[in-house]
Amino acid sequence: MTTMAEETAVRENGATGSTGVRGREAQATGAPAREPESVRESESRASRESDIRRHELAAFLRHRREHLTPEQVGLPRGRRRRTPGLRREEVAHLSAVGVTWYTWLEQARDIQVSVQVLDALARTLMLDPNERAHLFQLAGAVDPTPASRCPTITPALLQTLEQLEPLPACIQNSRYDVLAYNRTYGRLLCDLDEVPAEDRNCMVLITTNEQWRSSIVMLDESIRLMAAKFRASMAGHLADPAWKMLLKRLRAESEEFREVWERHEVVGSRSKTKFFDNQYVGRLTLVHTDLWLGPAEGPRMVTYAPADEESRERLEKLHAIAVERG
Numbered sequence: 361m362t363t364m365a366e367e368t369a370v371r372e373n374g375a376t377g378s379t380g381v382r383g384r385e386a387q388a389t390g391a392p393a394r395e396p397e398s399v400r401e402s403e404s405r406a407s408r409e410s411d412i413r414r415h416e417l418a419a420f421l422r423h424r425r426e427h428l429t430p431e432q433v434g435l436p437r438g439r440r441r442r443t444p445g446l447r448r449e450e451v452a453h454l455s456a457v458g459v460t461w462y463t464w465l466e467q468a469r470d471i472q473v474s475v476q477v478l479d480a481l482a483r484t485l486m487l488d489p490n491e492r493a494h495l496f497q498l499a500g501a502v503d504p505t506p507a508s509r510c511p512t513i514t515p516a517l518l519q520t521l522e523q524l525e526p527l528p529a530c531i532q533n534s535r536y537d538v539l540a541y542n543r544t545y546g547r548l549l550c551d552l553d554e555v556p557a558e559d560r561n562c563m564v565l566i567t568t569n570e571q572w573r574s575s576i577v578m579l580d581e582s583i584r585l586m587a588a589k590f591r592a593s594m595a596g597h598l599a600d601p602a603w604k605m606l607l608k609r610l611r612a613e614s615e616e617f618r619e620v621w622e623r624h625e626v627v628g629s630r631s632k633t634k635f636f637d638n639q640y641v642g643r644l645t646l647v648h649t650d651l652w653l654g655p656a657e658g659p660r661m662v663t664y665a666p667a668d669e670e671s672r673e674r675l676e677k678l679h680a681i682a683v684e685r686g
Contacts, residue, residue, distance in 0.1 A: 526679030567614035
């Protein structure tokens with residue numbers, strides 16, 4: 361026999377605690393607990409979004425392929441061509457991927473696409489910067505090349521770079537990609553305008569570009585310190601495809617880099633006096649300063665101020681040369 365209070369407690373528990381009761385009963389009987397509805401809905405939504413992105417990617421690739429002529433990519437047209445634009449096998453061949461794999465990609469199959477393949481497709485299909493960014497976004501991947509249109513590079517920052525002249529100045533990210541620069545910086549270490557955008561990375565230049573290397577007075581020490589700073593910055597980007605591709609490239613192309621990388625040295629950013637042998641005006645003694653544009657290890661403005669009067673005068677001459685040569 362139950363009391364009135366016990367009956368009231370039972371009714372209240374039955375009305376407000378039914379979920380908990382079912383959970384305990386499931387545990388007692390060994391039956392699996394029901395998956396929360398929100399989790400299933402989230403997974404279903406993610407699956408739908410992934411499916412939509414794959415179909416958008418497939419449509420985008422087909423459209424670009426069909427609107428490129430064989431002549432644009434250096435292929436003969438031939439007499440029996442019926443396909444508008446390029447054939448699938450032609451795109452696959454030019455991008456160094458399998459024909460079946462590329463066909464699956466245009467069919468919106470659920471397959472993984474590496475950033476290396478996306479980069480090759482972007483080049484083959486002659487995508488402009490906006491189209492390239494769209495391709496990587498649809499594939500859910502990070503573009504490994506420095507962005508030619510970076511949100512950090514505002515018109516105001518470009519104006520600031522110009523106003524700093526004759527001081528050399530540029531904007532870099534923590535991966536050493538040079539995102540923007542003024543005319544004096546463009547002539548400081550090499551003719552930077554002649555360097556392809558994908559190679560405008562200070563680590564790549566200091567290990568592979570002979571003109572850049574010959575302009576740095578203490579080359580070995582500079583490579584060692586840059587590699588140590590690169591390692592410190594990379595700790596927060598170990599899974600980032602762009603960082604991994606850059607590291608792979610540096611290790612493959614430079615024995616010097618491989619040697620210093622194996623030392624596992626780590627240093628932070630700091631101001632420092634640097635010495636350059638410029639091909640136009642001779643020795644420059646400059647004070648390097650990083651001006652951070654956001655959180656630490658993000659984009660920064662790099663400036664070089666003259667450490668003495670002679671360097672100041674030579675910077676003015678270098679700036680005049682840069683302006684004259686455009």
